[in-house]
Amino acid sequence: MMNFLLAVFSQTWRSITETWRSQLLSLITITLSVLIFTFFYLVYVNTLQLGNRLDNDLRLIVYLDEQPDQALQQEYRRKIEKFEVERITFVSKLEAYDRFKAQLKESDDVLKDVPKDFLPSSIEIYPRRSLHSLAQLKDFSDYLAKLPGVLKVQYGREWVERFYSFVQLLRVVVLLSGTLLILTTTFMIGHSIRLTVFSRKRELELLRLVGASNSYIRVPFFLEGALLGAFGSTAGLSALYLLFRWIQGNFAAQAAQSMFAFSFFSASTLLAIIVLSTLLCAGGSFVSIRKILSI
Amino acid sequence: MSNEEKRPTMIDLARVSKTFPPDTHALDDVSLRIRQGEMIFLTGQSGAGKTTLLRLLCAIDIPDKGYIEIAGQDLSRATDTELQNLRRRIGVAYQDFKLLPDKTVAQNIAYSMEVSYRSRQFIRSQTEKLLTELHLLDKMDAPAGCLSRGEQQRVAIARAAANEPELILADEPTGNLDAETTELVMQLFHRYNEQGATLLVATHDHSIYDYPGSKIIKIENGRLAIQKPVGTGRKAETRA
Ligand SMILES: Nc1ncnc2c1ncn2[C@@H]1O[C@H](COP(=O)(O)OP(=O)(O)OP(=O)(O)O)[C@@H](O)[C@H]1O
Ligand SMILES: [Mg+2]
Numbered sequence: 001m002m003n004f005l006l007a008v009f010s011q012t013w014r015s016i017t018e019t020w021r022s023q024l025l026s027l028i029t030i031t032l033s034v035l036i037f038t039f040f041y042l043v044y045v046n047t048l049q050l051g052n053r054l055d056n057d058l059r060l061i062v063y064l065d066e067q068p069d070q071a072l073q074q075e076y077r078r079k080i081e082k083f084e085v086e087r088i089t090f091v092s093k094l095e096a097y098d099r100f101k102a103q104l105k106e107s108d109d110v111l112k113d114v115p116k117d118f119l120p121s122s123i124e125i126y127p128r129r130s131l132h133s134l135a136q137l138k139d140f141s142d143y144l145a146k147l148p149g150v151l152k153v154q155y156g157r158e159w160v161e162r163f164y165s166f167v168q169l170l171r172v173v174v175l176l177s178g179t180l181l182i183l184t185t186t187f188m189i190g191h192s193i194r195l196t197v198f199s200r201k202r203e204l205e206l207l208r209l210v211g212a213s214n215s216y217i218r219v220p221f222f223l224e225g226a227l228l229g230a231f232g233s234t235a236g237l238s239a240l241y242l243l244f245r246w247i248q249g250n251f252a253a254q255a256a257q258s259m260f261a262f263s264f265f266s267a268s269t270l271l272a273i274i275v276l277s278t279l280l281c282a283g284g285s286f287v288s289i290r291k292i293l294s295i
Numbered sequence: 296m297s298n299e300e301k302r303p304t305m306i307d308l309a310r311v312s313k314t315f316p317p318d319t320h321a322l323d324d325v326s327l328r329i330r331q332g333e334m335i336f337l338t339g340q341s342g343a344g345k346t347t348l349l350r351l352l353c354a355i356d357i358p359d360k361g362y363i364e365i366a367g368q369d370l371s372r373a374t375d376t377e378l379q380n381l382r383r384r385i386g387v388a389y390q391d392f393k394l395l396p397d398k399t400v401a402q403n404i405a406y407s408m409e410v411s412y413r414s415r416q417f418i419r420s421q422t423e424k425l426l427t428e429l430h431l432l433d434k435m436d437a438p439a440g441c442l443s444r445g446e447q448q449r450v451a452i453a454r455a456a457a458n459e460p461e462l463i464l465a466d467e468p469t470g471n472l473d474a475e476t477t478e479l480v481m482q483l484f485h486r487y488n489e490q491g492a493t494l495l496v497a498t499h500d501h502s503i504y505d506y507p508g509s510k511i512i513k514i515e516n517g518r519l520a521i522q523k524p525v526g527t528g529r530k531a532e533t534r535a
């Protein structure tokens with residue numbers, strides 16, 4: 001076993017030292033594909049986080065014509081909780097008045113002559129901040145509007161819908177660039193293996209003649225693919241990080257930091273991307289070597 | 296001789312035929328049994344079918360008809376893995392050497408041992424020993440493509456012998472060698488034969504068959520002509 005590994009590693013090393021020039025193109029292609037994919041993915045992840053921070057704009061306010069008693073509140077709560085909601089708050093007329101007054105601060109004397117119950121009572125609903133529930137927001141508000149005793153449903157419709165379609169678009173772009181990544185990677189791996197097989201044709205023939213086992217022939221290609229994947233994705237992520245730092249240095253200073261703090265991938269996401277690319281390349285090389293050498 | 300008959304069979308050919316298109320009968324109905332530890336010389340005119348026979352034995356080609364068994368393994372039924380295991384136990388010196396010209400002599404020889412996962416020290420010492428024996432030690436790190444034909448031939452022989460095979464197939468191993476160097480190669484073959492290896496040597500060279508206990512098999516136009524033991528001592532009267 002030890003000797004097997006040694007032999008296979010030295011085979012791999014030999015093959016790489018001989019063919020690295022022709023592998024460079026594959027490496028660059030993989031690096032670029034990883035860079036493109038992770039760029040969009042990073043934008044997507046950050047956009048979702050942005051959505052998470054904008055709590056209040058995702059709040060639905062249901063205005064009621066009557067102040068609901070306990071039983072009615074229970075009834076509403078039961079109906080609303082059929083949807084994915086995080087929190088429901090009932091706001092009575094008085095509470096609404098107090099809040100309004102607090103908002104007005106010094107100029108609250110305009111309220112002098114107004115009765116304290118001039119504002120309608122309402123229910124504030126915070127939908128769960130998942131894409132699914134965001135997508136359902138319109139249906140949800142239509143449903144709420146049809147409940148008995150409801151005057152009006154209000155939410156940052158325009159904004160939420162625009163934000164949602166942007167996220168949708170991003171999702172499509174991420175999926176597309178992911179597919180592109182898989183396609184180019186497997187294609188380039190197949191291509192580079194074909195090159196290696198071609199340049200080592202006589203050697204591979206000799207290996208067959210002296211009785212090399214299939215795995216002795218196959219494993220070096222497999223390792224080469226895995227190395228291409230590991231190096232390619234690491235290089236792609238490094239390039240992305242440089243780009244990220246550059247953007248931060250040049251633009252983030254002007255943007256309101258608290259509102260739009262752009263963050264990089266976590267260590268575990270980075271690791272996952274590298275591992276997945278490595279597996280993808282190793283798998284791709286495994287498939288193409290079986291096809292090309294028919295072993 | 297009775298002692299010899301009890302030894303297990305190394306190579307068994309039964310009614311083997313091989314035809315190349317359009318109609319070259321390279322081998323025609325050949326039956327042959329070679330026992331373990333034997334030393335056989337395969338002779339015959341150019342084009343008689345010697346190389347064809349050796350190629351069938353190492354399963355590079357498959358026969359059109361007939362049955363081939365090597366070390367108890369039926370070649371027609373062997374799986375890929377069985378065939379690979381078998382090939383690692385056979386050392387072959389090809390007529391066209393099959394050396395990799397860009398690789399050094401040592402690397403070329405190492406191939407036959409690396410596929411059996413031999414240790415570095417084994418590969419190193421075996422390479423040095425064989426190259427010393429064949430007077431090629433100074434060429435160890437030279438690219439095989441830069442060597443003369445005779446030197447390349449010896450490298451091919453060293454590669455065939457390096458993994459301590461049970462069976463050595465040598466196709467015209469002394470074709471490019473002078474008498475002295477031929478003697479070196481034959482000494483090497485004898486050393487392996489004494490250690491128990493079976494040798495099958497295809498050759499035109501009459502001077503190399505006369506060793507005690509070896510046998511000559513002659514092929515003529517793809518048919519087995521004669522099988523006979525060779526003389527009793529070195530350089531005895533053995534011309535066929
Ligand atoms: N691949 C092939 N295609 C067509 N004919 C072939 C092929 N290989 C061998 N032959 C023919 O088969 C016959 C036997 O060839 P083989 O190479 O076995 O002869 P040989 O005894 O080894 O000759 P030599 O002593 O010159 O090496 C020859 O007539 C040769 O032309
Ligand atoms: Mg020949």
